[in-house]
Amino acid sequence: MTYVVGEQCIKCKYTDCVEVCPVDCFYEGENMLVINPDECIDCGVCEPECPAEAIFPDTEDGIEKWAELNREYASQWPNITRKIDALPEADAMKGVADKLDKFFSPNPAKQD
Template identity: 60%
Template sequence: MTHVVTENCINCKHTDCVEVCPVDCFHAGPNFLVIDPDECIDCTLCVEECPVGAIFPELDVPAGQEVFLGINAELAREWPVLTSKIPAMDDASKWDGVPDKLPLLKRSLDEG
């Protein structure tokens, strides 16, 4: 099993999760993080560290957020590995809990 970063990370991009991860499974895009399902060892450490509650075990992804299983797998192949904590996005607190952020996801590193 793997863990999945879901919608609430969009435009927040806190990286507390990266700091506790014992493997290099987090990848960073312009306004979102993803977990590489092939690298995740299901340690669960990242779940509690996420200040916006955006990380779930794949079997517990909230209804309507299942699309993020594929998004995490796809973008982990394209985005660089992130191995240390970086500052959250400037207006991250404004975006915490905002629904329907999927259209705001920037997939290309050129959009940063």
């Protein structure tokens, strides 16, 4: 088992989860994070830290497409190992439904 970042992260990108991850398995896109399933050790410390409630075990029903999305983009996006500010619209976008088709960006995060 591993953990997966889901749709709730899109346009929020809170990084509280990154700060507690002992193996630095988060990767940063332009408007969301993903978890590399090959690096995740299933410790679960990230799940309760997410203000958007966007992190799930990959055993949950219906999470398969998100597990694949996490795997795909973890190989393309840069690793993130420290907490940064959430996106400016994060609080307003928290809890918004159907974000994948409307807002997901496949672009990697801009590097400083």
